[in-house]
Amino acid sequence: MRDRDHRNRHERTLVGLDPERVRAWLRQARYVAEEFYFGRYRSTIARARRDEEDLFMLLVFSEMMGVPNPATYYTLEVQPLLLERFHEWHLRMGMERSPLDHFRCC
């Protein structure tokens, strides 16, 4: 089996086409094309998603920012799940300090 593979590769190398290199080249080409054409598309989607999550976060943490929230008690258990994102979020909001008074995360 391996012998045959070896031979095949050898034969193709003779005509200047190493299948591995062709495949790698194709992969690279596909990567560049996808990135080139869909890169901007992707960042738009990523931004839309982030906005959606920011809104969610705002709703979850609203009580701590002085907005009464009918369900704080229930969202409390969601808060730890959002904790890691909270840091980057409040940085992005351009706040020097977290709105969580007792919660210094910088």
Next chain:
Amino acid sequence: MADLHTLTERRIVFVGGKGGVGKTTTAAALGLLAAERERTCLVVSTDPAHSLGDAFDREIGDRETCLAAGLWGLEIDPEAQARRHIDNVTETMKSLVSPDMHGEIERQMALARQSPGAIEAAMLERVAQIMLDGRDRYDLVVFDTAPTGHTLRLLTLPEAMAAWTDGMLSHTRKSEQLGKVLRHLTPTGARAEVPTPFDEPDEDPFEGMDRRTRRITETLLNRRRLFHRARRLLTDVEQTAFLFVLTPERLPILETRKALEVLRQFDIPIAGAIVNRVLPDDVDGTFLQRRRRQEADYLRVIERDLGDLPHVRVPMLEHDVQGMESLKAIAHHLAKAGI
């Protein structure tokens, strides 16, 4: 329509009314009556100032306690419930952040623990759970509720909560959908010359995110399910009934009238009312005779204003209702009135 005669055959009965009209006594007597009729019964007190234990003249507390053959009692401690919930959250939070921040989390959570909203919410959650699981273990669950305003809020909260969680869920769903699109748009081919968070399939950065989204969704869904089911059960005419307790006095009548409107608006089935502590015909002494004449006026008002509501009268007893014997006497009166 629910009515008083079949009250002990229902699965869930809420006993409510203004403070001091004898809700606890009525609830306890009702439980006793059901137990005598061989229906296992749990009487749950939701009033933060518990008096269920006093009525039975014994300690009950926050666990199901056997009071008589087929009769159990429970006094919910919402503060303990809220503490447990918040402690759980605190633990999860701690596991996610560096140990340096544990102090901060403790401080933050200590504040949350004492908020009135948290206690109310904890109570609601517990009531909903007992409503749903209680049915598996008991034939009848009687809730001795807190004074009317508080209770109304408790009964109408599930609707608001369900709407809120629905809103939250729609956001997570949209975010999840966008996440899928994002993954779809992420190149699968060769490595980039520059590392980006998008091109490491071995450590898929979205995997973590999605697990998080899934957990958030799960948490919210569980809540929503609980509230929706509690809400459905609460409005189920076959299983649930609300029983008013009032005394023939001005304020209890007014409050009952208001509560009636709200409950009807929220489609909560109402079995009827118990007019408690009616002075017996043979009451002696001029003072009490005069009281009785005024009481007659109020009884007429009850007939006029709450006439469409089935109601029965329970006479005032000679002594305080405390202990099994006097509760049995009340239960006997209830049975005689047709309950």
Next chain:
Amino acid sequence: MSAIIVLLAGLGAMALGYFVYSKFIAEKIFQLDPDYRTPAHEMEDGVDYVPTNRFILWGHHFTSVAGAAPIVGPAIAVIWGWAPAFLWVILGTIFFAGVHDAGAIWASVRNKARSIGAVTGDVVGARARSLFMIVIFLVLLMVNAVFAVVIASLLVNNPSAVIPAWGAIVVALIIGQMIYRWRINLLTVSIIGVVALYALIGIGPNVPVELPASVAGLPPNSQWIILLFLYAGIASLLPVWILLQPRDYINGLQLFIGLGLVYAAVLLSNPTIVAPAYNADVPAGTPSLIPLLFVTIACGAISGFHGLVSSGTTSKQINRETDVRFVGYFGAIGEGCLALAAILATTAGLATLGEWREMYSAFGEGGVGAFVQGGATIVSNGTGLSEAIAVTLLTVMTVLFAGTTMDTGVRLQRYIMQEWGNIYNIPMLKSVPVSTVVAVGACVALAFGAGGTDGTGGMLLWPLFGTTNQLLAGLTLLVMTVIIVRLGRPMWFTLIPLAFLLTMTTFALLVQLRTFYEAGDWFLLTLDVIILVAAVLVLLECVGTLRKHFREARTAA
């Protein structure tokens, strides 16, 4: 003159500019540092801040900056002959646009990738920042109005493009859903998108659509303008990924196909430039070449809009600081190539000088119409495509570019309105529907007021748009100059373009002021005065700021 020679001369000069001048600017003036930790790494978040391969980033940057403006401007400006337009595009790209675009990215990268407006606030001052906002608002107002006029006249003159141009919106919506809802394989999506669009272009000539000669007393041009703004208003309210992003994606595909087609056709057919190198015999009423040429061609030679793209998006993705040179400068060259294609199409695409003179019978005439017709002739001669298809293809390409700009423009304008509503506490402006209606209303009023109603006078607005765009570029150049002065490096390479731009724009505004006064066009006169005020403020800001810094530098020395 052979078009190939002009083409190669232009490309050669720009290549030289890249290899020599941009290298000098990058190494000596900006002193780009490969070891500098760029914001893309510093603040990497996988959304905005993503270190990106420079070739890919160049593609994104180029598709963001390229639009209909580098086609429209040169297509009008060739009325003075091909040589002035050609020289301004080439020299402008090399010495102005390249430095400006790369400089804007550099200034932003060195300031936490903040937008050039915010950087202006930090480097120059709060007043300059407000000025920046006002000029941006004016630019948006004018770009929306003028592009509506351009699209309307294209659709009226080329009814074959109506179906494909509007059909492209449906294609974009479907592409958006294929990606969002069904998550279809990207290659398949691209193929379906391109095939659907070109199928529409193929059937376009068979089903020409013309609007009725008059609806409620409005001629077809006005009807189109109203329809376009109705569309732009609605589109600006949708989430970007539903329509705008898929449209943008189609434009990206179109840009390279269109550009490649025109360049290939020129090389294959080698058309002759029939227009004179310098048109000594311009139609009556044509303003003088100096200063109007320099504001008629803004995008393609230097455009302030690029500064916004450079600082808003591109600077957040720069992987190494040295990439700034390639991405920014080469992005400007890409735009220059588009402008060059427009010059060739409008001067070499017509059969005879007589035909050309007929086309350019007055200032503002010809323009995109000449680009479409001339370009179609070249493409059809070079590639064998039928002329009707080629006309439809180029019209659709231009319409799609201009239309996407309108979508974005109306959206941005609404944001600005809402922000003003917040700052000055005008509750009405804070609401989304109201601010959209106000934004759209202002643009419609401008398009109608500028004489776009019957499709004749609308292009009078074009030089004013160019002027405001140059003012924006001037502010960006000012920021760069201040930064460079503070660093103690030679400032001439940004100061001379800045001085040149400000001189030409002010000069052009004064010339036009007189024209509008003589023509009794009070609407445009008012607009001219507003822009003139903005220009004077920019000028004062520049002089004041630079004097302050010179004095500081002297005392320090």
